[in-house]
Amino acid sequence: MRQLGLGLTMAAAGLAMALQTARADEELPIGVIAAQSGSFVSAGNTIVGAANLAAQQINDAGGIKVGDKTYKIKLYIRDNRTDVNVSIAAARELVNDIGVKAIWGTETHDFSVSMAKITGPAKVLQFSGNSSLGAVLDDKAVADDGWLHYTFQSEPQEWQRSGSTAKGVLSLLTSQLKSPPKHSVVFVGNDATGQYLSSHYVKALEAEGQKVDLVQYPPDTTDFSPLLTRIKGMKPDIVHFWYNGDSTLTAFPQALKLGVAPSYFLFGVDPGIYQERSLKADVPVTLSCVPVCWGSSPFPEVKQYFEKYFGLGAAKGPQSSVSLLYYDYFFWYAKALEKVGKIDDPDAVVAELLKSDYKGVVSPVPLVFNKHHQVTFATEVCMVEPNTSDQFKCAVEQPPAAPPPGDNGG
Amino acid sequence: MPMTDNSAAKTGAATEGARARDRLALLTADNASVPLPAGVQAVTAILLAALLIALPWLGLGYRFLSIAITTLYTAIGLYGLGLQFGQAGIMSVGHAALMGVGAYASAILSVQLGLGFWTSLPFAMALSAIVGGVIGLPTLRVGGQHYIIITFCFCALFVIVLTNGGTFTGSATGLDVGSVTPLPGINFDKLSNNYYLVLAALFLALAATYLIGISRYGRTLRAIRENEQLARSVGINVDLHKLGVLMVSGLFAGLAGVLQLYYLRHISPTLFGAFPSLYLALMVMLGGARYLYGPLIGAVIVNFLPEVLNLDPVDSRIAYGVCLLLVILLLPGGVAAGIKNIYCALAGGFDRQGGGLNGRA
Structure with a gap:
């Protein structure tokens, strides 16, 4: 009898342990679609890096407590090979074959928009760090029955980023130039992102009193000297190498050689890259990151983040800071799930995300989604001391409260 | 009764004409030297159709089905290219x-006028056909590599126009459309239904290609391909037929483009630039432009190879390059010719010409 009791007790204990294990094994499937190969790989890899770090941290901290269950994030990472057809196929697979609850990605507007047409009807949340989504995120699109109801733009609206960046660049350069800069030339790649971004940045500079000329170059340009020579003839005070950072790293040395302008701004070139490549100019140069710099950040949380991010094996590149457009939202999403108490109620999660805030790494100010599912935070701008590669002075100017004149905000 | 000089000359001319026609017949018959038996053709067609129809039921997953849709609409575009290149000998690197x-x-018809898939389709196909004909006008004066360069320039110009077209073309950001308008009881938002829609279009393209191939029109095109001067000398209106086939090719391309649009539901200029065009040319050469199933085989290889072998884009391009070299060196008629040759070898014959024709393989 005693043996039977002992046996029953052990069986009960075993069952309890098994149940405990089963409860601990609950998985929250989350998809990541990013370019791990192809021409967008430098941006795509940062999404994967951020997702891996966030998932590891959440799981190591015990997972996500939803109702009486605890969920561990299980990432399903898919390489879109910088191909829209593969992105679509991956989104179909993640949504329909695997049944993920949310998708992070991807790095380009076109791919994100096409993916949203799959995630939306399936009520799968999508976090995309494309500021150009602002062109399609409107009242109708994000309404309860809208096709972007479950899509969130994890990068600020472009007029906000442009405004924050323009203020930062001008405040840093004005102190270095003999006279306040009045004439800017914006030099930008003529593709979807370049067109969209520059349309806002030009307005932001004009709002700061600049006379602005826009010069576009065809994507994949490698010899910029004819266009740079033309720009030199315009006698600008500042040449702004706007999107994209990879092309800028090719064009900037050519501009220095030609002596195009008395000062420069390089968008999306991290101070860490500037230092690594031993770039040096005899004129003041400003740099901005998307959104904060890994090479020279004044914020301790950001420094800690990048230590962990690179610690997981992520490569240091011009676009490493893009990872911060994706990282915080894992924690915010987890917080929303915990609050809702269910993982199968995407409408409630959307509502919770819209009414909550989250203090993340990317911004000292808590993140909030506006009614069009877009966040707001500032962009860090740093200035390199002339004739140095590693002496930086950084500034973070908050975005303007409203779009500048002539900018419809979309 | 002795012949006069005039009648002798007439007889001579008639003989010359007959010789020319015989030579032309020989030239155009080369690829059909070992036609597959009708039974084999029928079995191949039935098996292929059954496989394609059954695909959504094989449980291969949505990813596979998505790539299958991409493959099918690409193949439809390739059938147009196959007609103009495989049958008429006019290559293009601007087909995208x-x-x-x-x-x-x-x-644009959807955004500006609110026309849906079914109503905009005929207009879109007609416009593609007209543009195909207009781009084809230079073929009346130049051919070969010169025309290839012209098509490449058209492709580059087209992308520039779209990128700078303002809100009308959506600029570089592109345009969005809704779903395919449902038919009674059929909602095309469901992926398998979308697949069957594209598959139906592919069957139409296959049927049209087959019928053109076995028709007098197809033989005329092949005559032009093999010897344009000779074809002209026997009274074929070469110019008209060249423009005609380019317009037919445009029809196929238009159909493929609309299917692509409503599958992605978002388009931008980068989809129709130089790289996609080169890939189309690659696919049709890999598969075999002169064979009924060649374009489909080419599309399958290029779309599924990176999936099956898990190749990244750089490795894929290397693999395509190697494949193309191998095909040019070993299988001038493409993979379809290789398959046919294997069959013929096994069945006791061997087509060394490597160019089975019009539904014969």
């Missing part, structure tokens, strides 16, 4: 732009 004409025509 022709698909883009169809896709953008449909998207």
